[in-house]
Amino acid sequence: MVEQLEAWAISLGPVRAAFFATVFTWLMTALGAALVFFFKTIRRSVFDTMLGFTGGVMIAASFWSLLTPALEMAEKIHPGYNWAPVAIGFLLGGFFIFLLDRLLPHLHINFNKSESEGITTNWHKSTLLVLAITLHNIPEGLAIGMLFGSAALDMDATTLTAAIALTIGIGIQNLPEGMAVSMPLRRQGLGRAKSFFYGQLSAMVEPIAGVIGALAVIYMNNILPYALAFSAGAMIYVVVEEVIPETQRDKYTDLAVLGFMLGFTIMMILDVAL
Template sequence: MIEQIETLATELGPVKAALFATIFTWLMTALGASLVFFFKTINRAVFDTMLGFTGGVMIAASFWSLLAPSIAHSEKMFPTMPWLPAAIGFLLGGFFIFGLDKLMPHLHINFKKEETEGVATKWHRSTLLLLAITLHNIPEGLAVGILFGAAANGMEGASISAAVALAIGIGIQNFPEGLAVAVPLRRQGVSRRKSFWYGQLSAVVEPIAGVIGAVAVIHMQNVLPYALSFAAGAMIYVVVEEVIPETQRDKYTDLATLGFMLGFVVMMILDVGLG
């Protein structure tokens, strides 16, 4: 099955492959959000465990899928300092999300309305929640697109199978993300249909970011190691600034930590086993 997917991705080309891969991750978000038609609330222990799982997947993907191939490719460009492009790109990715975080009004899932971040606004809580997850999904889409583009350019350490593994991993962790947006909205009295709509809408940015990432690295091959580490830095920033704090606001921190470790292992197996 995986070999067939890899063959199809190769035939499609990096841009179309990135588009379809990120559509898959978007659909996984929609699938998670669809559970709102069956549940109005979710047990907080389960919720925190799923968020921890999400963080684990993102951290593992940042290293094995992005930073490792970035450094491997840089060994030819900078034999004495192969870490340099990875370090620069990583920091730029973090500062990019930092800038968006300060400019875009948003509210993290378990936070109160007065804890809204970004520029001051009177937007509704549901809109702020949606923007928080959308901000979260930008680096995920970029990561998938950049890796498909890197594989198409024959970058050392990058492959179609690794890009497919990354898309599968992000798709898996997008399932609880869709639920994480839809259920709190439903709990606030928003209709099931609207809760689902907002939940799936949070990931619509991923196909856009995926295509942009693939196109950028295809036409600018010299920035490949920087682009990969940029996506890694953006994802690490999201995990540390958003995902982990959200799992530490209740009494289920141990379960969230175990969920994190499980997510890390799942993504590691996917990337090492398939990539």
């Protein structure tokens, strides 16, 4: 199966492969959001477990799929100082999301509208929720695109298999993300169709970010270690600033931690075993 996916990705080329891979992750978000047609609500214990799972996948992907290959690539470019470009890229990625977080109006899941972040606005709560998950999805799309782009450059440390593993992992964790937007909106009184629309809308940014990521590393391959570390820093910032706090607002913190560990383990197995 993996060999067939690799052959298919090679036939497409890196940019189109990155596009179709991120369309897949977008569709997985839509699939999760579509559950709103069958359920109006979800138990908070299940919700927190799924959010924890999402954080575990993102942290594992940041290390196994992004930081480790970035260090190996940087060693070839800067022998003995491979930590420098990775550290710089990692911090820049976190700072990038920090700036977006300060500027873009958004509202984290299960927070009151009075707790919205970014520039003050009168936008509807549903819009703010979608923007929060959109922030979450930008680094995911970039990471997938950069891995497909770096695989096209025939870099030893990054292969199509790693890009495919990351795509599968992000796709799995996008399922609860879609639910995380559509279910709260349904509880607020929106119709099923509108709740679904907003739920899947948050992931539409992933194909755009995926194409940008692939093009960036292809045409600026000397910045690849910085770019991979940038994506990792952005993803970890999102997990620590957004995902983890949302799982700590109720009494199911232990389930959230178990979900986190399961997500981390599954992403690690995907990346290492494949």
